[in-house]
Amino acid sequence: MDDWPPSNYPILIALMLLVATAATLANGDEKLAESLAIYAYYFLVIGVAIRFFELSIPEDTLQRLNPAKKRISLFSSSLKHHGLIFIRNTAIMLKNLYGRLKLYLRRAIFEMKVRISDFKRQHPPELIVVRIREMISAIRRQILKLQRLHIVNPGKNIALISEISMNIAIFLSVFFIFSLIYGITIDWWFVKGYFYNLILTILGCLTLYIVLRVRF
Amino acid sequence: MGNKKILHTGIVLFFLLLSFVINKIPDGTFIAGGDFYQLININNNIERNFFTWFNQAGQGQYNPLIVALPFYMIQDILYNIGFSYANIANSIMFLFFICSFYSFYFAVRIINENVPDNIRLLSSAIYAINIFTFTIFTYPWWIAHHFIIYVFIPLLFAYFERLIIRCSGKDVSFFIILFLISTMGFNNLAFFAALLFLQVLFIVILLAIKKIPLNLRTIKRIMLVFSLQLILSIYFILPFFTSQLEYVSKISTGKAFGDFISWLSYTSNNAYGILSFVMTGDKYPMVNLYSKSNIFVAISLGYTISILYAIMYQKRKQEKYWLHYLTVFLVLLFLLMRGTAPFDKINIFLYTLPGFNLFRSPDKLFVFYPFFYLVLLSLLLCHSKLSKKMISAILIFILIIPIPFYIGGIPAYLSHENEKGYKYTIQIPSEYYTIEKIVNKDDKQLSIISLPYSVVNSLNWANYPKWHFVGHDVLHLLYNKYYISANTYDHPALETNLSFKEYNEANRIDKYKFLKILQKFSGKYILLHNDIEKYWIDNSKITYNTIKELEANNIIKKLDENEYFALYELDENYLIPLVFSDKNKLSFKKSSPVKYEVYLYNLKNKTNIEFHQSYNSQWKLYLKSNPGNSLCKPSGYYKNSKTTECEQTTQLFEISDIAYIWQNSMSDDTHKMVNEYANGWIIDPEYIIANYPEEYYNKNPDGSIDIELTLYFKPQSYFYMGLMISGIAFILCIRYLYRDWKKKTPNKSTAATSSSEKPYGKV
Numbered sequence: 001m002d003d004w005p006p007s008n009y010p011i012l013i014a015l016m017l018l019v020a021t022a023a024t025l026a027n028g029d030e031k032l033a034e035s036l037a038i039y040a041y042y043f044l045v046i047g048v049a050i051r052f053f054e055l056s057i058p059e060d061t062l063q064r065l066n067p068a069k070k071r072i073s074l075f076s077s078s079l080k081h082h083g084l085i086f087i088r089n090t091a092i093m094l095k096n097l098y099g100r101l102k103l104y105l106r107r108a109i110f111e112m113k114v115r116i117s118d119f120k121r122q123h124p125p126e127l128i129v130v131r132i133r134e135m136i137s138a139i140r141r142q143i144l145k146l147q148r149l150h151i152v153n154p155g156k157n158i159a160l161i162s163e164i165s166m167n168i169a170i171f172l173s174v175f176f177i178f179s180l181i182y183g184i185t186i187d188w189w190f191v192k193g194y195f196y197n198l199i200l201t202i203l204g205c206l207t208l209y210i211v212l213r214v215r216f
Numbered sequence: 217m218g219n220k221k222i223l224h225t226g227i228v229l230f231f232l233l234l235s236f237v238i239n240k241i242p243d244g245t246f247i248a249g250g251d252f253y254q255l256i257n258i259n260n261n262i263e264r265n266f267f268t269w270f271n272q273a274g275q276g277q278y279n280p281l282i283v284a285l286p287f288y289m290i291q292d293i294l295y296n297i298g299f300s301y302a303n304i305a306n307s308i309m310f311l312f313f314i315c316s317f318y319s320f321y322f323a324v325r326i327i328n329e330n331v332p333d334n335i336r337l338l339s340s341a342i343y344a345i346n347i348f349t350f351t352i353f354t355y356p357w358w359i360a361h362h363f364i365i366y367v368f369i370p371l372l373f374a375y376f377e378r379l380i381i382r383c384s385g386k387d388v389s390f391f392i393i394l395f396l397i398s399t400m401g402f403n404n405l406a407f408f409a410a411l412l413f414l415q416v417l418f419i420v421i422l423l424a425i426k427k428i429p430l431n432l433r434t435i436k437r438i439m440l441v442f443s444l445q446l447i448l449s450i451y452f453i454l455p456f457f458t459s460q461l462e463y464v465s466k467i468s469t470g471k472a473f474g475d476f477i478s479w480l481s482y483t484s485n486n487a488y489g490i491l492s493f494v495m496t497g498d499k500y501p502m503v504n505l506y507s508k509s510n511i512f513v514a515i516s517l518g519y520t521i522s523i524l525y526a527i528m529y530q531k532r533k534q535e536k537y538w539l540h541y542l543t544v545f546l547v548l549l550f551l552l553m554r555g556t557a558p559f560d561k562i563n564i565f566l567y568t569l570p571g572f573n574l575f576r577s578p579d580k581l582f583v584f585y586p587f588f589y590l591v592l593l594s595l596l597l598c599h600s601k602l603s604k605k606m607i608s609a610i611l612i613f614i615l616i617i618p619i620p621f622y623i624g625g626i627p628a629y630l631s632h633e634n635e636k637g638y639k640y641t642i643q644i645p646s647e648y649y650t651i652e653k654i655v656n657k658d659d660k661q662l663s664i665i666s667l668p669y670s671v672v673n674s675l676n677w678a679n680y681p682k683w684h685f686v687g688h689d690v691l692h693l694l695y696n697k698y699y700i701s702a703n704t705y706d707h708p709a710l711e712t713n714l715s716f717k718e719y720n721e722a723n724r725i726d727k728y729k730f731l732k733i734l735q736k737f738s739g740k741y742i743l744l745h746n747d748i749e750k751y752w753i754d755n756s757k758i759t760y761n762t763i764k765e766l767e768a769n770n771i772i773k774k775l776d777e778n779e780y781f782a783l784y785e786l787d788e789n790y791l792i793p794l795v796f797s798d799k800n801k802l803s804f805k806k807s808s809p810v811k812y813e814v815y816l817y818n819l820k821n822k823t824n825i826e827f828h829q830s831y832n833s834q835w836k837l838y839l840k841s842n843p844g845n846s847l848c849k850p851s852g853y854y855k856n857s858k859t860t861e862c863e864q865t866t867q868l869f870e871i872s873d874i875a876y877i878w879q880n881s882m883s884d885d886t887h888k889m890v891n892e893y894a895n896g897w898i899i900d901p902e903y904i905i906a907n908y909p910e911e912y913y914n915k916n917p918d919g920s921i922d923i924e925l926t927l928y929f930k931p932q933s934y935f936y937m938g939l940m941i942s943g944i945a946f947i948l949c950i951r952y953l954y955r956d957w958k959k960k961t962p963n964k965s966t967a968a969t970s971s972s973e974k975p976y977g978k979v
Binding site: 008011014018019021022025026028030033034036037038040041048051054055 | 513558
């Protein structure tokens with residue numbers, strides 16, 4: 001599967017849908033089989049369109065892209081170097097900023113507490129107190145975020161999104177199979193309500209996964 | 217005997233077993249139904265395909281089956297060496313199998329030499345045995361001319377691809393010969409149009425994937441191939457277009473076929489059906505005689521699943537070998553979805569485009585589907601990472617999918633009565649054969665009229681539930697008279713009116729009106745059916761009672777009656793001949809369905825001539841020089857129209873007929889439709905005297921003139937001309953190939969001398 005061209009993914013989905021069509025037909029649900037067959041055809045067309053694109057790229061494209069690749073790698077290494085300095089500087093700057101803000105923030109919190117106790121004395125309703133406490137906790141969370149800002153890694157985020165979308169797709173596919181079994185054996189009417197949206201969501205997640213995973 | 221010889225002997229034996237043993241058609245039956253039927257009395261019916269006018273069935277119309285003559289000649293040969301109708305059917309089945317197999321077998325070799333033998337053999341077998349061919353065999357299509365094209369598609373396309381990619385003189389010669397032989401498959405011009413359409417599509421895709429470069433050389437090759445095809449097809453295209461010109465606009469707008477959109481949806485199949493190789497929803501595996509389960513439809517999806525599976529296991533960068541076939545396959549799939557949602561919107565638009573509506577019936581494009589599918593599968597498997605065993609297993613699985621082929625499904629399906637009791641293996645009641653002696657006792661050009669109007673399924677079809685038949689009335693094959701069915705329009709192509717139906721609906725007995733209708737078709741016999749649907753027996757009282765009244769008045773006489781029909785004969789005094797003049801004495805002789813000699817006597821004033829065949833502007837009158845009527849042997853005289861009918865002399869071909877292409881016809885401006893279907897002309901003697909030399913007429917003492925005319929259907933001349941062009945091309949190609957073969961084959965004597973000289977040389 002590692003050396004698969006991107007076009008194979010939609011074709012795999014088409015194949016799975018066609019197998020599902022056969023299973024559904026064997027079960028006697030011709031209407032569902034018809035829908036699945038149509039989706040299978042669509043995915044086959046998508047796969048072939050991508051295959052067309054793959055073929056239309058000249059075989060020496062990679063060689064032709066080598067100088068550009070070098071430039072990109074130089075740019076990326078300099079970006080990495082400067083980026084690290086930038087991140088370090090940003091971290092120091094943020095630390096300093098936090099150091100300066102810390103005093104003001106603590107004072108502000110202290111003053112707010114004093115004012116709240118005064119306000120409490122003057123305005124006892126508990127609801128207002130609760131809301132203010134929430135505001136305080138929100139501010140605390142922001143402070144924490146500020147403290148951790150320099151730790152964030154963008155590359156890891158993409159991998160994370162890709163992983164999450166795959167997991168969602170798998171989870172929803174399992175749900176899809178259970179729904180299918182439930183629909184065929186017990187009550188199709190209920191399943192029909194969300195079935196097509198479910199397929200679209202699964203396909204969306206898979207597409208996202210494929211797009212984020214592909215490395216040219 | 218080499219391994220290959222054993223293998224191919226085995227293949228032939230396998231197909232023999234499949235045709236003559238497993239799927240044996242029951243003796244004593246023949247196959248007919250829908251628009252297609254086997255020929256009965258083949259010797260008497262074969263000659264009709266020599267001519268561009270088909271006048272045995274009804275009022276006559278253009279005959280597109282001129283191209284299918286070789287196919288019917290094969291049947292004729294089998295009939296004459298003693299084969300029964302059932303045996304002829306089995307032989308045609310065998311020929312279909314074996315020709316499809318080898319056509320594909322050689323085509324794959326031409327398309328890609330690297331395809332291994334196991335793939336070639338098995339995919340060729342699948343080309344012969346698949347669900348689509350089972351569909352063909354479970355309807356009377358295969359016993360008639362309709363799907364001959366299926367056999368030729370692989371070789372036609374393979375050579376087409378080869379000529380586009382690399383063009384040699386030898387390839388061109390092979391292509392010309394092959395194309396000329398394959399034209400027998402173009403009995404329906406839509407198949408030819410479909411071939412051209414797919415060829416154009418194929419070229420576009422080849423250019424898109426850069427398999428061929430877009431340069432002057434490629435354009436020249438493309439032009440050469442298309443020009444060759446058009447020139448070689450001229451012998452059937454030209455007669456078709458000249459004779460159908462007045463109907464083309466009607467057909468191209470789809471009006472001739474009612475509501476086009478409804479028709480498109482009615483003839484559409486489900487998407488999963490199309491992916492399972494099923495053309496229409498009323499055939500196997502959708503309709504399964506052996507099981508009610510849908511499991512067989514599910515198994516049939518194995519066809520497309522195998523394609524997808526093979527794509528998944530492709531070696532890298534092998535797309536150039538198969539992507540063009542995959543693209544055509546997908547486009548075909550899309551078009552075959554027809555009126556199926558969600559493809560219906562685009563397809564309705566496409567199918568209503570001018571020219572594209574020729575493919576309104578699913579068979580026109582579907583017939584190409586197995587070829588593209590199997591070439592694609594062969595190429596995919598050839599370039600896949602799958603093992604040889606796995607590939608063979610996949611192909612054997614696909615070969616097994618149409619299970620009924622192997623358990624005698626063909627005769628079972630043909631003999632299966634549908635819910636209304638109709639089937640395709642029928643036996644015409646012997647009563648119809650017994651009246652042959654009466655009806656065929658002379659060869660007068662008169663009609664036998666089949667009554668009453670009794671359409672159930674489709675106009676132009678007859679329903680005889682008593683003997684399980686529905687379709688184009690096969691009874692016309694038994695008699696030598698023009699068979700006029702009340703179920704067809706008076707003018708079959710222009711769809712003018714249905715006189716007998718309208719008479720019955722008027723709900724009033726008027727024996728003279730009825731007699732006039734009989735006379736306008738030159739009727740002599742009436743075949744009054746009792747074997748039609750009961751509804752029509754109950755609702756045709758007016759027709760039945762009118763006939764009783766005519767009988768009571770001695771206008772008609774009953775000749776025979778049985779449980780199936782009653783046969784009546786019109787009294788001689790009321791007979792109207794096929795050709796007659798309203799004022800003058802006339803004699804005529806039929807030379808062939810396209811040619812009549814007419815002699816007009818004592819022409820003094822303008823006179824009308826009527827010809828009781830359906831109107832076509834290509835029926836022409838030619839004035840003959842040195843008129844004489846010495847060759848006429850009178851066979852009948854019609855008192856009321858002063859007409860003499862001469863004995864028929866059938867001439868298959870006369871070289872002089874080609875001259876009608878450039879010869880001027882007369883009275884074209886007066887050629888009109890009469891009696892709502894027939895041809896009529898006005899002949900003006902003054903015009904003849906003023907414009908023609910004296911040798912073209914005989915002047916009588918009273919000032920009147922006698923003239924001789926030839927009534928000719930001009931497209932026949934175009935047919936001859938086209939045949940000559942094609943024949944010359946064929947002979948030249950054979951000559952070229954022979955010379956090429958001679959060049960390559962060393963002379964035996966030279967070879968022997970050189971071989972005998974060699975040892976001496978060495979010594």
